[in-house]
Amino acid sequence: ASLKICCDLSKDRLMMLKERYPYVEVTSDYNRVLEDKKIGAVVIATSTPTHFDLAKMALQADKHVLVEKPLALDYGRAQELVDLARSYRKIIMVGHLLEYHPAVTEMKKRISRNELGEVWYVYSERLNLGKVRTMENALWCLAPHDISVVLYLLDLAPIEVSAQGESFLQKEKRVEDVVFINIRFEDGVLAHVHVSWLDPHKVRKMTLVGSKKMVVFDDMESRDKLKIFNKGVIKNSLDDRVEFNIRYGDVYIPKIEWAEPLRLECL
Numbered sequence: 001a002s003l004k005i006c007c008d009l010s011k012d013r014l015m016m017l018k019e020r021y022p023y024v025e026v027t028s029d030y031n032r033v034l035e036d037k038k039i040g041a042v043v044i045a046t047s048t049p050t051h052f053d054l055a056k057m058a059l060q061a062d063k064h065v066l067v068e069k070p071l072a073l074d075y076g077r078a079q080e081l082v083d084l085a086r087s088y089r090k091i092i093m094v095g096h097l098l099e100y101h102p103a104v105t106e107m108k109k110r111i112s113r114n115e116l117g118e119v120w121y122v123y124s125e126r127l128n129l130g131k132v133r134t135m136e137n138a139l140w141c142l143a144p145h146d147i148s149v150v151l152y153l154l155d156l157a158p159i160e161v162s163a164q165g166e167s168f169l170q171k172e173k174r175v176e177d178v179v180f181i182n183i184r185f186e187d188g189v190l191a192h193v194h195v196s197w198l199d200p201h202k203v204r205k206m207t208l209v210g211s212k213k214m215v216v217f218d219d220m221e222s223r224d225k226l227k228i229f230n231k232g233v234i235k236n237s238l239d240d241r242v243e244f245n246i247r248y249g250d251v252y253i254p255k256i257e258w259a260e261p262l263r264l265e266c267l
Helices: 011-020 030-035 048-060 075-087 102-112 138-154 261-266
Strands: 005-007 025-027 041-044 064-068 092-095 119-129 158-166 178-185 190-196 198-210 214-218 226-229 232-237 242-247
Touching: 005 030, 011 025, 030 048, 041 048, 048 064, 048 075, 075 092, 102 138, 102 198, 102 214, 102 226, 119 138, 138 158, 138 178, 138 190, 138 198
Parallel strands: 005 025, 041 064, 064 092, 119 190
Antiparallel strands: 119 198, 158 178, 178 190, 198 214, 214 226, 232 242
């Protein structure tokens, strides 16, 4: 497969693309993309509120579709796109980029072979000061990354979901700047996701706690993005009481061969 055409409403961006990739056609007319019979698939990387309409048009034009997260702004529209893709016998895929991150793949492997033991809980933080959005809140903008990774790692069905958020910068529009999400899964596994664009720290971190080991994925680290902690708590049942002892061990940094997640996602 090869890239045939790029469509964007910004003339400056189209000029930049043409200079960098002279062999690629450019246009500001989306219908031109949809009407081209030689184009078999469309990648939609636009603002979130436009995802549903653009993806629906592409499916109706008999194209496979890759949509940047999130697929839509509510369950009903997302399900409509899935049903539409099924009726047209087309693939619709959401761009959950972090599922292709080599460090996340390594975490998944170690969970699958029970190296971490029983997974008890996982929490993630995606924080920064900016970029403030006006058309979507912090949950829609940031949390899909973390939620998709949690679902990928645990491979469990959520049984309870709750979220709290607040808008401080755009109260009149109710665009939440900070959101706390709690998810309960089968077997009592818990997940917590904290996202914000109104925070003094720039954080991209996920911690997973298991009965044998614990693992931390820090995407802000330039090299050592994954650390495995061989530590935990040992429960000893005595005759008349229960005793808990802290178990300390080594911190292991696995060597991970780097590959660009976007490239892996597109392969």
